[in-house]
Amino acid sequence: MYDRLKGFRDFYPGEMSARRETIDTLEETASRYGFREVGTPALEGTQMYVDKSGEEIVEELYAFEDRGGREVAMTPELTPTVARMVVQKQQELSKPIKWVSTRPFWRYEEPQQGRFREFYQTNVDIFGSSDPAADAEILAWAADALTGLGLTGEHFEFRVSHRDILGGLLESFDADVDTEAAIRAVDKSDKIEKAEYHGLLTDAGLSYDQAEQFDDLLAVDADDLDELITFADTDRVEAAVTNLQDVLAAAEDFGVREYCTLSLETARGLDYYTGVVFECFDSTGEVSRSIFGGGRYDDLIESFGGQPTPAVGVAPGHATLSLLCQRAGVWPEEELSTDYYVLQVGDTRPVAARVARDLRERGHVVESDVAGRSFGAQLDYADSINAETVVIVGEQDLENDELTIKDMESGDQTQVPVDEFPGDDDAPTYEDLG
C-alpha cells in the first residue's frame, strides 16, 4: 500500500463536492465582475522567486534541477506568474486587465491546521489601474464571494491598512529606521506581547518613545486619519492617507464599506505591496489566523521588466476559508446527490439504457447498473448515492409495457407505461406520476 505525502491531501467525492461548490461561488462571482480566467503553469524558473524574495525563499520551495539542467520550482504563489504573463503581452492586452484563476500551489512548510504543503487559492487581480475604484472592486469581489458562500458581516471583517502610511510615518520620525524590519514588526504585533513588539520597533531604529508614539498613531480611528497627515507633515503621508480615504469612499459606493475596519497594524508579510493592503479575519476570532489577504503592488510589473503598471489583487486560500465557513455553519453539505437510479431486474438493459439516456439528455444525474448486481444490492447502492427517484425496469413489468417509479424518501411507488417515460416532462418523479 502506498501513502500520500505529508502535507498533501486526497479529496474524496463528498468533500470534493463541497469544495467545488465553494470554488464555483468564488469564480462565478469573479465572472460577474468581468474577471477572465487564465491558465498558468505549475513550474517556473526558480530565479524569478529568488529575485523577488531573496535566496532564502528557496528553502520554502519545492525547487529542483530538471533533466535539462534548469533550476525550476513548483509555483508557491500566482502573482509572479501573472506578472510575467502581463509583461509578455503588455502591448496586446487592453487595460485594465482583470484575471481570475483557481489552482494549487506548493510550499515546503510544516503543516498545521489550515496550512498544507499543497494548498488551493483563487487569485483575482486587476492590472493597469491605480484608481481607488480598482482597490474597491477587489474588496467588493471578496465581500460578494463571501456573502455568496452564506457568510455575513457577523462572520468576517476586512482589516484595511496602507503600506505607504506605515512607511511614510516611519520615515517622518527623526531616526534611522529599517522600514522593512519595522513593517515586519507591525505585521507580528497582534501575535506578540506589547513589550516584545516595542522591542522589535526599537531594534528597527525607533527610540522607545517613538515606538510608543508610532503604536498610538496606528490606533487612529478611520474618521481621524487626517491626524496622521498633521503629525507627519509630508507629501508622502498626505498622499497615502488621501488614497486610503478614497478607497474607503469607493468601497462605500460599491456597497462593501460595512465589511471594512481600519486597522493600520495590518501590514501583510509579503514585500511587494505598495498601497492599500487588507486581510480578512473571522469576526468571532474563532479562526485566529488571517483567512486571506490582498493589496496593491504597483512596482512588481516594472521590476519584472515591464512598463510601469499598477496592480491590485487578492487570493483567498481554500483551507482557511473552509475553516471559516465550517465555524460559521455555512460549509456546504459533504454529500452526493443523484436525480435517478435506473434499476435493472433481469435482462432489461436495452430498455434501462434507453431510459437512462433519455433522462441524461434532459440534463439529469443518472446512474444505472454496470456491475450485474442484484435488486437489493442495486437499491442499497441507489441509497448510498442519495438517488431521489428509482426507475425500476423489471422483466415482469416490461411484459405489461410498464416501469415502476419509486420515490426514495417516502418509499412510495407507481407504475407508468414504458413508452411514456420520461415523456414530455422535464423531470418526472413519483409526485408527477403517482
Added chain:
Amino acid sequence: MYDRLKGFRDFYPGEMSARRETIDTLEETASRYGFREVGTPALEGTQMYVDKSGEEIVEELYAFEDRGGREVAMTPELTPTVARMVVQKQQELSKPIKWVSTRPFWRYEEPQQGRFREFYQTNVDIFGSSDPAADAEILAWAADALTGLGLTGEHFEFRVSHRDILGGLLESFDADVDTEAAIRAVDKSDKIEKAEYHGLLTDAGLSYDQAEQFDDLLAVDADDLDELITFADTDRVEAAVTNLQDVLAAAEDFGVREYCTLSLETARGLDYYTGVVFECFDSTGEVSRSIFGGGRYDDLIESFGGQPTPAVGVAPGHATLSLLCQRAGVWPEEELSTDYYVLQVGDTRPVAARVARDLRERGHVVESDVAGRSFGAQLDYADSINAETVVIVGEQDLENDELTIKDMESGDQTQVPVDEFPGDDDAPTYEDLG
C-alpha cells in the same frame, strides 16, 4: 523579463475560455453519468511509478528529492493515484466507484504538436465492476462528451481491441513468445512498415510464418471474431473474444456502437491494461496520432495491495482533443463575452456602482470603469471585451434622472429613467427599452 519553461503553456483569457467550455462539457457529461469529482495531489512518492513501470520511467518524470529527503515525482498520470485512493478507503467506498477529475500532469518529454511537458487530462474511471456494461459506460461517456463538443461520427472513431485476445493468440502459437515485446510491436504497427513490424514480431519469438498468420488474424472482422476462438482453441481466447463481443453488445444498448470499430492492432502502450482497450482517432486521419485512449486494468488495485478490484477508465488529453475539434471546425470561439459595460461620465460612480451591482445580482457579467478613463477610452474598452449593452451614466442625464442604454452591435441608444433600470426585467437591453 522572465520566460516560461519549455513545454509549459500560459493560457490567456480568450484561449482559456474555449478550454473551459471544453472542460465543462466533459465534466458535465461525466456528472450526468454519476461520476463524482475527486481532488488529487500533484506530487506522489516516486516508488509508486517505479513499481508500476520500472526504473526507466524515472527518466521521463519530474522526479526529485524533497527537503525532507523523500523521493517524489510530479504525477505523470492519474491512474496510480486513484488506485492508491481506492485501496486506502476500500471498505468505506460503495461500489462501483465512479470518479472524474480534470487537472494537469507532467512528463519530461520532447514537446511536439499536441504534446507538452505540462498537459491536461480529464480522467474518468469505474472501479469494482468487471461487467461489460462498465466498459460500455466508459465508451458511452467518451462518445457523449465528444458529441457534446459538436463532433460527430464523421469526425472520430473508437478503435476497440482486447489485450487478452492479443495475449491469448500469442500464447496459442507453438513458440516461446515475449508477449510484452510482441504487444509493443502491435502498438507500433500502424506507424511502421509491414516488414519492420514482422521483424519486431519475429524478434519477440514468432517465426516469420507465425508473424504473418498473427497479422492476418488481427485483421478479422467484428462479425467473424469466432474464427479466433477456433484458431486458438483455448479457454483464454474464448473468454476474451466473448468479453469483447459482450462489450460491443453493451455499447449497442448504450447507443454508441456506431462509433466503435474493431481494431485488434490497437494495443495501447501502457502495461497495466488487461481487457478491452480502445483509442479515439480522427476519422479523417488529419490528426494522425491517437487523440486519447482507455481500457480495462483489472489487476492494478490488487498489485497496489488492495482487494482484487476490476477497473476500467479513459483519459482524454485536452491538447490532442483541441486539435481534433479545431480541424473539425467545432473548437469554441476564443473570445470574451460581456453582458453590460456601465460607462461613467463625470462624477457618477455612486449610481454606476449601484446599477452594476443590481445587474450582477441578476447573474450578468458586468464591467464598469475602475481606472478613471475618458468616455472614448471606456467605449473602446467596452468594445474590446465584446460588451453587448453599454449603460451610460452621465452627469447631464442624471440631472434629468435618466440613463442611456446603448446597443453595441447596432449603435442604437435610448434614454430610460434611472429608477427603472434594471427594473423588473431580468436582462434589459436596448431591444426591450428602445
